[in-house]
Amino acid sequence: MPDILDGKKIAQKLKDQLKIEIENLKIKFNRVPGLAVIQLGNVAASSVYVKAKTKAAKEVGINVFDHHLEEATNQNDLINLINQLNKNEDVNGILVQLPLPKSINEEMVLNSILPGKDADGFHPLNIGKLSISQKNDESLMIPCTPYGCLLLLRELNINLVGKNAVVIGRSNIVGKPMAQLLLKESCTVTTVHSKTINIENICKNADILIAAIGKPEFVKKEWVKEGAIIIDVGINRIKTNGDKSKLVGDVMFSDVEHRVKAISPVPGGVGPMTIACLLRNTTIAFKNVNKYLK
Ligand code: GUN
Secondary structure (H helix, E strand, O other): OOEEOOHHHHHHHHHHHHHHHHHHHHHHHOOOOEEEEEEEOOOHHHHHHHHHHHHHHHHHOOEEEEEEEOOOOOHHHHHHHHHHHHHOOOOOEEEEOOOOOOOOOHHHHHHHOOHHHEOOOOOHHHHHHHHHOOOOOOOOOOOHHHHHHHHHHHHOOOOOOOOEEEEEOOOOOOHHHHHHHHHHOOOEEEEEOOOOOOHHHHHOOOOEEEEOOOOOOOEOHHHOOOOOEEEEOOOEEEEOOOOOEEEEOOEOHHHHOOOOOEEOOOOOOHHHHHHHHHHHHHHHHHHHHHOOOO
16 A cells, blocks of 8 residues: 555644644744745635635644635736735735736736745745755745655655656746756656656656646556555545535545555645745744845
8 A cells, every 4th residue: 555645644744743833933033933924805715725724724823814805906006015925024924815806917916025024935936946946945035835745755755866757837936946856856757748748658768757737637557666655735626426525636646546655645745845945934034034034
């Protein structure tokens, strides 16, 4: 049977460590990290994520500044709010939940967040640092989902050096930074995507397969090498019988589980890790600004 990578348990371990670290920071600096969470409108999935992120932040002792705005909020007003938060010393991290309404230029909004307060690690400066920094640079704010995937892989205590890693998906928030992180681990990295020719054959060569394409149960057993390690980033809601629905990943779990060495489940795999890494980034942002004070 494969190792099932229990993201909930591993994320809890990370959150427990952060809670202790934040208690110590409070003693040292007489303040705690602050995270501003901005959501526009009421997209159901976004509301679920924002609620989970807010709850987890409070649990570890982070101050949360909640900004739930109307869907019709205009871009200037949103950027004005971000500018205020950029100046607010109690706010160390700013998160704008994506996707934003179509009328808003996502890139402009994300670029208006100060790189030092970019809790998601999406700012071009942070993405640039990710690609040129040393391995284990603890001051970096790294996109949360790919970093969470890497932490899941590290739990297996396997040597990643030289392994064939295939990332399915080339999004700015998962696929591209994931490839950078794996490259830093000295994997041989291939990124495949919706236009890749013969995607199945490339995936079949993967020792480590990261599925982040957002298509329910896209990866089947014929795509998977015997003994591979699979991290499933997908969170897709599919209809089952009648009105019922369930969450599935980008990998057909039941099809592949018997041939893999380890696999992350959906739900309970990458999702909780993403949230824990957001809290990590907020704490890093706090430490980066406070380190010169004492
Ligand atoms: N929407 C889906 N994933 C994410 C994420 O990691 N951060 C933000 N801000 N929005 C998202």
